[in-house]
Amino acid sequence: MGGPQVPDYIRRLAVYVPGKPIEEVQRELGVRDIVKLASNENPLGTSPKALEAIRQALPELNRYPDGSGYKLRKALAQRLAVDMDQIILGNGSCELIEMLARAYLADGDEAVISQQSFVMYELAVNQVNGRAIAVPTAPGRRHDVVAMAKAVGERTKLVYIANPCNPTGTYVTRRELDEYFEIVGDRVLTVLDQAYQEYVDRADYPDGLDDLRKGRNVIVLRTFSKIYGLAGIRIGYAVSSPEVIATLNRVRSPFNTSSLAQAAALAALDDEEWATASRTHNLQELKFLEAELSRRGVKFTPSVTNFVLIEFDEDVQKLFLEFQKRGVIIRPVGGPGLVNCARVSVGTRKENLRFLQALDSLVLAATAG
Ligand SMILES: Cc1ncc(COP(=O)(O)O)c(C=O)c1O
Structure with a gap:
């Protein structure tokens, strides 16, 4: 052929x-x-408020969505006390995981991941001909973040930390994350994937936004798929510095989140x-x-x-x-x-x-x- x-x-x-x-x-x-x-x-x-918002958005389906998701980003910025240019939306947080690999990894560049963690990280890295460096987990199937920090080399551009981790269900504590940052500094962009953060009920569970506020080189990923019950409509977001978000916007496809997804997420956010x-x-x-x-x-x-x-x-x-x-x-x-x-x-x-x-x-x- x-x-x-x-x-x-x-x-x-x-x-x-x-x-x-x-x-x-x-x-x-x-x-x-x-x-x-x-x-x-x-x-x-699904959040009933989100369902109602989807119904109300239906008559406008002939129109393209607002590609940047202005209203949702504005609401998120207010809620999270960050600027709008610190937020980007994704077609699920999976898309953001892929966008990160696309934007930061050239041929042969490395991303450090934990061995028993979300499979999308390795897939995203492999899709762009990057190298995923998988670090063995610590006892109890926990991310060994110190070992992950030590695995960062010359060609490492990203570290993906799933917190909590899928499929293990374990989490990295605030003290462990601080120790990690002490070693790794801002040499790489650390991806703190908090897809399940709303479920965690532990005092020592770290919020990645605190790391961002401290000026650390991090991007926090969140999703509407889990607690808000919107997995089928595909919407998530990332929060980072304006520079990192601007970089991701370069590789974002123009209308990556639909108008229905944006409307649903906006309403869900309001559904405490x-x-x-x-x-x-x-x-x-x-x-x-x-x-x-x-x-x-x-x-x-x-x-x-x-x-x-x-x-x-x-x-x-x-x-x-x-x-x-x-x-x-x-x-x-x-x-x-x-x-x-x-x-x-x-x-x-x-x-x-x-x-x-x-x-x-x-x-x-x-x-x-
Ligand atoms: C750790 C983790 N991150 C991200 C995602 C992606 O979720 P979504 O693309 O639906 O936002 C999942 C989904 O299972 C996950 O387990």
């Missing part, structure tokens, strides 16, 4: 595997009444009631789920987020299929140190019970047998 050759680094790229959609399981296995606990979505639904209810629900159900796992002697990593990483003794791919047959979608995860691990999102009480019921019929039955 003729035509242009695809570069090797593109040919080698792994394709991102998302949480298995409900419809796919219905189609493949003919199972009804499916519970999806695979993508850390908000099990309560929703965020509070979602946070309270998650804290309660996370406690329930972890207690039930402990009671059964199932190995898991204690979580500060809306999902739990479980380590099975059985082959996780087989279990994944068996869970599906029982109408429950979990998320197998792979990579170093994650053999037979799966991530399970916190659902409603009913959904969590469905998961536990399936777990009992599979894992405990296997142990008893």
Whole structure:
């Protein structure tokens, strides 16, 4: 076949595997009444204020969106006490992760990541022919941020820190982050990905905006996908210095966030009631789920987020299929140190019970047998 050759680094790229959609399981296995606990979505639904804003924005769909998202950036700037030129919107925070790699990494440049962290970092780095330097985690599946700082070399331009981390559910403390910055200084741009920050209930959990205020070379990523329940419409944002944001705007596609997404996010931001209810629900159900796992002697990593990483003794791919047959979608995860691990999102009480019921019929039955 003729035509242009695809570069090797593109040919080698792994394709991102998302949480298995409900419809796919219905189609493949003919199972009804499916519970999806695979993508850390908000099990309560979407902020009602956001839904109403989407309805109101519908008649204007013939118009292009405001590419820069003026109104949403203005509201965010007010809320976060920063300037508007310190904020950029993304088509989900995933897009911001990619934009960072595009803007900062030339061929062969490095980004330091933690070994058991969000797979999008490595994908984004590989997409631009960069090198991801994966640093082993500390005991307890925690980012070893000191080792990450020490891994920063001549060609390192970015460090991605997921805080809290997906898929481990663990977090980096304020003291650890300070220690990291003492070593690394402002030599690289540190990406503090706080996609799950609203769920964290720990006094020593650091807010990346404090690092930004201290003048550190950081960019903070946030999303409306999780607590605000807007994963389907795709919108997130980043906060940094005006210089970093200006750089990212150079690689931003002109209308990267839709008018519906901007309207929804603006309304969701105003829906404290929703965020509070979602946070309270998650804290309660996370406690329930972890207690039930402990009671059964199932190995898991204690979580500060809306999902739990479980380590099975059985082959996780087989279990994944068996869970599906029982109408429950979990998320197998792979990579170093994650053999037979799966991530399970916190659902409603009913959904969590469905998961536990399936777990009992599979894992405990296997142990008893
Ligand atoms: C750590 C982390 N960062 C970013 C994201 C991206 O979320 P979104 O693109 O929906 O904003 C996710 C989603 O699962 C995540 O786990």
